[in-house]
Amino acid sequence: MIDWPSAAPAVGAAFLASLVEVVEAFTIVLAVATLRGWRPALSGAAAALGVLAAIVVLLGPLLDRVPLHLLQLVVGVLLLLFGLGWLRKAALRAAGIIPLHDEQAIYERETASLGAVSGTTRVAAANWIAGMAAFKAVLLEGLEVVFIVIAVGAGRGLIWPAGLGALAACALVLCVGAAVHRPLSQVPENTLKFGVGVMLAAFGVFWTGEGLGVDWPGQDFALLGFAALFLAGGLYAVRLARRTRREIAA
Amino acid sequence: MSLVKAVVRELVGMFVADLGLTLALLAVVAGAAGMIDLLSAPPLAGGVLLTVGTLAVLLLSVRSAAARRAH
Numbered sequence: 001m002i003d004w005p006s007a008a009p010a011v012g013a014a015f016l017a018s019l020v021e022v023v024e025a026f027t028i029v030l031a032v033a034t035l036r037g038w039r040p041a042l043s044g045a046a047a048a049l050g051v052l053a054a055i056v057v058l059l060g061p062l063l064d065r066v067p068l069h070l071l072q073l074v075v076g077v078l079l080l081l082f083g084l085g086w087l088r089k090a091a092l093r094a095a096g097i098i099p100l101h102d103e104q105a106i107y108e109r110e111t112a113s114l115g116a117v118s119g120t121t122r123v124a125a126a127n128w129i130a131g132m133a134a135f136k137a138v139l140l141e142g143l144e145v146v147f148i149v150i151a152v153g154a155g156r157g158l159i160w161p162a163g164l165g166a167l168a169a170c171a172l173v174l175c176v177g178a179a180v181h182r183p184l185s186q187v188p189e190n191t192l193k194f195g196v197g198v199m200l201a202a203f204g205v206f207w208t209g210e211g212l213g214v215d216w217p218g219q220d221f222a223l224l225g226f227a228a229l230f231l232a233g234g235l236y237a238v239r240l241a242r243r244t245r246r247e248i249a250a
Numbered sequence: 251m252s253l254v255k256a257v258v259r260e261l262v263g264m265f266v267a268d269l270g271l272t273l274a275l276l277a278v279v280a281g282a283a284g285m286i287d288l289l290s291a292p293p294l295a296g297g298v299l300l301t302v303g304t305l306a307v308l309l310l311s312v313r314s315a316a317a318r319r320a321h
Binding site for chain 1: 286315
């Protein structure tokens, strides 16, 4: 029986992180579908989903054999590296130091690139190249989703609830994408990435500490404290980046 | 082959967004582990070092990236 209140942070982190990744993959799949039709787009995406499912099926039982403290430590450190990487990038984007992720620009670039290919290539070959583009996009973005689901779920046996969070994000993006039939450029990608970075960094410190033998005060509720701490730290990082840029420019 | 390269690049990029950030975080984790295992400090003290160190690494990394790009 799943304890949903305890599972909520893992499900929420998997849902939000997957939302970011699925929106990015959807942009490429839509570009492929617009130029070459839905058949190569969906074939490529389905093949990639099959590979990702195989990775989860193969990795799941292996994780059960790893001692819990070692698993928590390794997953915690990987989450710290991944989460802080996202938080750092989101803070730099929010401060205007690096440009925001632009789904419309990516869509136009991908469409132009596939259009150039199909203009000089036979139909079958052009469809194959387009299908491979969809396959690659879904596989690469999906790898991050698989890691996040395993990472936030493995330490407490919450892989399935976290997986449901990721699937819900996929369903939401597909429904909205099918309705509007254009890149989802209105999604506040950087805000989501900032929020997910906060959550993953909180999970990272929590798991790494548990892996090292730390008995956090408040047990699972400590996660909320870490999330609040990284939220404040991330917001301060944005101010710090803006101030640093102003000082150097002056 | 380019697909394999892309997968490897993606996997490395997931955990090494910035080499300085990655190395500094690993140093903080090693410091917390050493404090608990080698110096026999209370585990919670190692946990505090881990939390404060991680936040400090984030702020220093963002500040240094902002300074680098502003020049």
